Structures are given as structure tokens and as C-alpha cells.
Amino acid sequence: MSDKKNKLRSQAWFGKPDKDGFLHRSWTKASGHPHDQFDGRPVIGICNTFSDLTSCNSHFRTLVEYVKRGVYEAGGFPLEFPVMSLGEAQLRPTAMLFRNLASMDVEESIRGNPLDGVVLLMGCDKTTPALMMGAASCNLPTIGLSGGPMLNGKFRGQDIGSGTGVWMMSEMVRAGTMSQEEFTEAESCMNRSHGHCMTMGTASTMASMVESLGMSLPENAAIPAVDGRRNRLAQFTGRRIVQMVKDNLTMDKIMTRQAFENAIKVNAAIGGSTNAVVHLLAMAGRIGVPLTLKDWDDLASELPCLLNLQPSGKYLMEDFYYAGGLPALMKEIAHELHQDALTVNGKTLGENIKDAPCYNRDVITAFDQPFKPAAGIAVLKGNLAPNGAVIKPSASSPHLLKHRGRAVVFEDTEDFRLRIDDDTLDIDEHCIMVLKNCGPVGYPGMAEVGNMALPKKVLKKGITDMVRISDARMSGTAYGTVVLHVSPEASIGGPLALVQNGDMIELDVPARRLHLDVSDTELAERKSQWKAPAKPERGYVKLYVDHVQQAHLGADLDFLVGGSGADVPRESH
Secondary structure, three states: OOHHHHHOOOHHHHOOOOHHHHHHHHHHHOOOOOHHHHOOOOEEEEEEOOOOOOHHHOOHHHHHHHHHHHHHHOOOEEEEEEOOOOOOOOOOOOHHHHHHHHHHHHHHHHHOOOOOEEEEEEOOOOHHHHHHHHHHOOOOOEEEEEOOEOOOEEEOOEEEOOOHHHHHHHHHHHHOOOOHHHHHHOHHHHOOOOOEOOOOOHHHHHHHHHHHOOOOOOOOOOOOOOOHHHHHHHHHHHHHHHHHHHHOOOHHHOOOHHHHHHHHHHHHHHOOOOHHHHHHHHHHHHHOOOOOHHHHHHHHOOOOEOEOEOOOOOEOHHHHHHHOHHHHHHHHOHHHOOOOOEOOOOOEHHHHHOOOOOOOOOOEOOOOOOOEOOOOOEEEEEOOEEEEEEEOHHHOOHHHOEEEEEEEEEOOHHHHHHHOOOOOOOOOOOOEEEEOOOOOOOOOOOOOOOOOOOOHHHHOOOOOOOEEEEOOOOOOOOOOOEEEEEEOOHHHOOHHHHOOOOOEEEEEOOOOEEEEOOOHHHHHHHHHHOOOOOOOOOHHHHHHHHHEOOHHHOOOEHHHOOOOOOOOOOOOO
């Protein structure tokens, strides 16, 4: 065996002349692979999250063939493998509950198999961070490929955005300004092609985070799923991963502190989802980069939003791509970025974006004429959120960013749904809605229920926003003055658990303050009367609840933080 072959991890399986090598090669040859595929060429694992239950990723069977084509062209040997697919639309109680489980699937699939490099096929919200987290804990040469956003929704001559249109139209039905028949008709008009949400929801945000981290080829974030250029990018991705293996370009050389700072700043400039906070914190924890909730406020809370895209603006991801995509936007904030950060194509971020053109200034605005000023995610603290909470000012109502109101408390989502449209509910638009027991432990899984629907009697007055506070998350496609990720959460006895109807709460986003106007003595008395909810008794949910960290740490499982590398395990026979 040559030295070159011995340097490849896969040769510990396929390069041995003994019975073990015989077995590894022979069983792989059963699929029709010729003997020369085992001659020392890089073996590329293609981690595929295709599932009929995850409609965002429904085109991955086609996309993966283009990746394979590129791998073969570059002299590699592609081997596709499935991992758990997390779809927001169908998976209950929330896909977030299973993000860490899927990351374990990815990590162990990579480590336990004869792989030298990995291509991650990801699309729907949680598939992206799950795959990135699992791969980071192995730290092989790795490249990301997103499935791309679907085409713009079209309803009665108007563009409608996935998710965002749902929240808007459902409120119109509840307010009596849209019929149920019209609402049903819009279903097939909104989601009309393969791909993930075409708003700047969590899927598009995380695709943008992968590109801004340098973990994908340029243009990955915005090419529509059904555009032929997405297949071309897949083929280029397959070619590139082979060279990355030859160069030993591992994830830790790309996902540096500088790269995460770039991603946080890009998230502000695109008006990205608050979900990026928990995902990037978890990803940083896996690769060993120090990153805290405070970094989000310090680095980017005052940066402007340059992207006029739903839910913060008007346009959709298809328009973003035609306007120049993420490279064009990053060029506008280049002076704020670490341009010397390395990316998977072997070039620096600065080299990738220096000549990026912008074709539509109504979609991507100039830095000195931003769509919205100071629009990055703000981190709030106070006696109601000692470890922090987040709010997205670009999706909030400006007049509510500094507000004092009476708390109307819902103990859980069932309590909320039972009472929100009760005409006897003592609530008006000046109140602050408080939802408990929806955090990582409480739901369990920290579901996207934080953007609570407004009371029907408030909607009928023409009011479209109120301050809402919870330990839950919010869909990236949603909007409103919503305080999220309150930490510590209610279900472990955080201050949120102690809020009662009638308490006064002060929200002051400019001062980064979230304060419950109740004395420490009174809170201590309430805490002495508090009883923890019952915990699950078995299975993954028990493992999750016993080990999940709080939102300000990324909601990863405590024993998964860090990585174990990808040393070759002992033989299986």
C-alpha cells in the first residue's frame, strides 16, 4: 500500500489485503462498484436528509445525483447515506426536540464509516444545524449544500411568503376580513415548488449562515431549489470536496471565531431569524469556538438590515437571488467583516465577494441607505431573564420597543388556546402576553409558539401587534414585538414561572432591559410555592430533558458539547 493510500481514513476499511478488507470491499461491490473504486481515491460521504415527510427536502434524490457526478469527475468515490430528517411542517411536538438527536445520527454515521470527506445536504430548518453540529464533532473535510428556497408564492396577483402569509392570513380570518374558503385556496398558492421557505425564515437564515461561515460555495443561500443553477452548484460542490480532502481542509480551519463573528453580522444585515442564535451557539460549542449570547448584542445589534425581504420587508428569496444574492449583500458590509476568513473553496471571504454585483437596490440596499437601521438581534436582561432573552427589532413595532404593561399569563400552550378568544378574557392591546413552560425542558424542545396569536377582540379593533414574552422560540417567518428564549425557562423554576396576572412588566429594548416589577421578597415567596412539572420517564425525550442546556447556551445536550474527532474505530469483525 502506498503512503498516499494510508493517509486516507477510508483505507483502514478498503485498503487492507486481509479478510476484513475483503469483507468491506466485497459487500460494497454488491452495489455494482468496480474494484478500482477502492484504489485509494477519497471516499466522500453524502449525508442526505431526503424524506417524503420533509417536503422542503423532497428534491434531494435528484440533487444528490449531481453531487455524485461532481465527486466522480474529481476522482472521488461517493457513498450516500441517510440520516434523520427533521421537517417543520409535520414533526411533533417540535423539530427542535430532535435537532440534537439528528446531530448524533450524523456524528456517529460519519465516524463509524469509511469516509474521508462529507457533503451535507440540508434544507428545512433543523436539518442544517443538526448536520453542521454532528459533522463539527467529527471535524473531517466537510462542505454544506442547501436545497434552496421554493419559488415565490402567488395568490390572486400578489406574492405571498411561506409561513409569513400563514400568520397574516390566519389573523385576517380570525378578524373576519378573510373567508375560510379564501384561506383554503391560498394553501396551494403559497408552497408551489420544491424547496424550503422562500421568506427569510429559519431555513433561509441558516443557509445564509452556512455561506457566511464559509462552509458552502458562494451563492448557496439563495439559488431557488428548482433553478438549474442549484444542480450546477451541487456538481461543483461534489468536485470541491474531493480537493478539500486532498488539502486536509477540515471544519476547524474554516469555522473559526472570525467566521462566527461574520455570520452574526450577516444575520443582522439579512434580518435573519432569532433561531440562528441557538443554532450558532450550539455549532460553536461543537467546534470549540467561544461564543456567547452577549456576542450577538455586542457585534451586530446596531448593524442595519439591508435586505427588504419578508417577514421584515416586501420581497422573497427568489428576488434576493436575482438581485445578487448573499455575496452582493456581504459586499455591502465588507468593511464590517473579517475578509481574510478562509472558506471551503480555498479562497478568503473577501476574495469571494469583492466583485459581487447588485442588480436591484430595492431588494438589497446600500449600507449608507439601509432598509432598516440598527436592526440586529437585541439581547435583553433583567430580573425576568437573568441569563438573557432575545428580540428581533426589525420584525417588531417601533412604538412597542419601549413599553410597560400588565401581564396576562398563560401557563402553557393549551391554556393559551383555550382562553385567547374568550370574550371575557381581561386583556387589551396595552397588556403584555406571557407564555410559560415552552422552553427546552418545558415543551419539551422549545417549540415555535412564542409568536402568540392576538386575542380576537383586539384584532377586531384593528390592532396587529402586542408585546409577547415567552421561553419559547418563534418561527423565522413570523413577525411582531415578541421576546423569546427567556432563560432560565419556567419549567426549571426561572423567574418566568413566577409571573402572575396583573404583574407589571417593563420592556425597554434600547436599554436592553426586561424587568418584572415585583420585589425580590415577593418573588422568593412565590418560588417557595412553585412546583416543578413532571418529567418524561423513558426514551429519547427523557434523555433530552435530563441533559438539555438552556437557550442562552444553544440548547445542545450537555454531553454533546465539543467533539470526539474521527479516529478510525476498532474493527467490526
